[in-house]
Amino acid sequence: MTDDSRAPSAPYDPGNIFARILRGEIPAHKVYEDEATLAFMDVMPQGEGHTLVIPKAPARGLLDADPASLAALIATVQRVARAVKTAFAADGLTIFQYNEPAGGQTVFHLHVHIVPRREGVMLKRHEGGMADPVMLADHAARIRAALDSTGG
Ligand code: AMP
Numbered sequence: 001m002t003d004d005s006r007a008p009s010a011p012y013d014p015g016n017i018f019a020r021i022l023r024g025e026i027p028a029h030k031v032y033e034d035e036a037t038l039a040f041m042d043v044m045p046q047g048e049g050h051t052l053v054i055p056k057a058p059a060r061g062l063l064d065a066d067p068a069s070l071a072a073l074i075a076t077v078q079r080v081a082r083a084v085k086t087a088f089a090a091d092g093l094t095i096f097q098y099n100e101p102a103g104g105q106t107v108f109h110l111h112v113h114i115v116p117r118r119e120g121v122m123l124k125r126h127e128g129g130m131a132d133p134v135m136l137a138d139h140a141a142r143i144r145a146a147l148d149s150t151g152g
Contacts, residue, residue, distance in 0.1 A: 003073055004046050005063065005086055006063050006064055007063075007064070008060040008063065009100050010108070011060075011125050012058045012059065012060045012064070012108070012109075013108055014058065016107055016108050016109045017107055018054050018107055018111060019058065019109055021038070021104075022038060022054070022056055025127075027062075028040035029041035029133075029136045029137055029139070029140035030140065031051060031054075031078050031083070031140050031143040031147070032053075032073075032076065032079065032143075032144070032145050032147060033081075034068060034076065035055070035113045036041065036055060036056055036057070036068075036071050036072035036073075036145060037053060037054065037055055037056060037073055037075075037076040038052075038053070038056060039051055039052065039053045039080045040052050040108055040140070041131075041136045041139055041140050042113065043062065043130055043131060043136065044089060044127045044128060044129060044130055044131065045115075045124070045136075046113075046123045046125070046126060046128065047115045047116060047117065047121070047122045047123055048116065048139065049084050049088040049090070049093075049115070049142075049143070050089060050113065050116075050117040051062070051080055051084055051104070051113075051114045051115075052111045052112065052113060052114075053077045053080055053111065053112045053114065054073075054109060054110060054111045054112075055069040055070070055073045055080060056069075057069040057074060057112065057148040058109065059109070059110040060108045060109070060110065060121060061099040061100060061103075061105060061108070061110050062093050062099055062110060062114060063099060067124060069116070070128060073110070073112065074112075074136055074139075077095065077112050077114065079147070080114060080143070080147070081093050081114050081149060082146075082150060083143050083144075083146035083147040084114050084116050084143055084146070085116060086146040086149075086150065087142040087143045087145070088116040088117075088142070090116030090117055090118065090120050091117060091119045092116075092119075093114060093115065093116055093117060094113075094114075094115045094118045095112060095113065095115075096112070096113045096115075097110075097111065097112045097113065104126070104130060106127065118146055119136075128138035134145075136140075140152045142152050
């Protein structure tokens with residue numbers, strides 16, 4: 001019996017927008033980087049402080065990722081999530097990850113969303129509109145400051 005549970009529906013495309021950010025070909029409002037992961041602001045935030053965390057190793061989604069890369073990814077998600085919660089004085093966090101178009105994925109390099117939440121405030125629509133870059137730069141600076149203050 002063949003096991004195709006790990007197979008992506010298409011090969012990894014190195015031209016995807018997050019691969020281009022990793023290569024420095026297009027800018028991003030970065031908040032954290034180490035040898036295995038990168039975190040930056042989502043340009044179409046579903047809430048103030050919406051941040052993305054990606055592994056540097058190429059993977060289309062969760063199912064085809066290397067376990068070591070996933071371990072580094074989730075450690076950075078926790079580290080950045082703590083800073084995001086502090087930076088935005090959030091009551092909670094919504095953390096999510098989509099796989100394949102049927103699962104809601106639109107950028108085909110594995111990424112985890114972190115959105116700070118406040119009691120009674122709904123998430124905005126997914127891909128609802130481009131945010132002001134000055135605001136995104138300010139939000140990134142707030143998260144970097146929170147990382148620095150917690151030794152994150
Ligand atoms: P999804 O693949 O559905 O999980 O969503 C991809 C996310 O990437 C969306 O929330 C987009 O707003 C976001 N996004 C797309 N292009 C960029 C970019 N150049 N910089 C930062 N975020 C982006």
